Amino acid sequence: MEEFREIAVGHRRTRRDHAAETAEDYVEAIASLLAEKGICRVVDLARRFDVSHVTVTKIIARLKESGLVVSEPYKPLELTDLGQRLANKSRKRHQTVYEFLLAIGVREAVAASDSEGIEHHVSPETLAAMQEFLNRD
């Protein structure tokens, strides 16, 4: 009976997901802002996430070190190739989760809100099951 082992694995997964979550949301937001208005500044992200500009600045510093973002003082933000790839992957997964929630009868505003958290915990296998469901339906 190694149920606890299995449970512990689940919790480790969830903690890993949460560690990746900020990077995913930020590169997705940067790509989105670049697409929408051609430019992405720290304040844009601060407004989007409803946090202070200081919080954004510190997180951007880490994303730079992770090789996802490029930025110079007082200049707008850009994504590296790696950052763009992560942004694309995240955007698609997010969209699938959102559409899936709509498909099972959740209202738009609620689906938008719930999908923002759920997306980061959806494994490739579950994502495939959601896509399958959308194609089937």
Place this chain on the structure above:
Amino acid sequence: MEEFREIAVGHRRTRRDHAAETAEDYVEAIASLLAEKGICRVVDLARRFDVSHVTVTKIIARLKESGLVVSEPYKPLELTDLGQRLANKSRKRHQTVYEFLLAIGVREAVAASDSEGIEHHVSPETLAAMQEFLNRD
């Protein structure tokens, strides 16, 4: 066009969910251990979550202040009425998410792992949609 407002609301929701997440997982685990073996100690939780006993001790201190847990030095942990109610609510929601994932074709081990993170981001409305789907199917 207040899309950013809407998006910001979603991110605020996700941050609130994460703040509640630890309490939910812990009272659920305590209730589960009490049901399984009649007693719940700090080490049991440390094993279950795969963290150190120190991490558990600190989190338990907060849950005590929140009125969810009762404990005295060197004694096993207990839940308050409030803690038990939260544990029940969390267990049921977790179970529904797990069964829902199985129902859309996700394998058991993956459903167990994914549901551990997803559960905390499922609103009452989405939970109802999942239950509806399970009853219908």
Place this chain on the structure above:
DNA sequence: GTCATTGTGTAGCATTGGCTACACTATTGT
């Protein structure tokens, strides 16, 4: 009864993601 094992507590540290306050840079309007 003593000793080993198990469980708990506590000190001290790191990282992440929040914040305010304040100073500085850059842009815009007149």
Place this chain on the structure above:
DNA sequence: ACAATAGTGTAGCCAATGCTACACAATGAC
């Protein structure tokens, strides 16, 4: 040109969640 506004940086703080190292309490074995 220059003042006001918008954007950025930096210092310094907090809380949450993780850790190791070490000390102390409780339990069990013999």
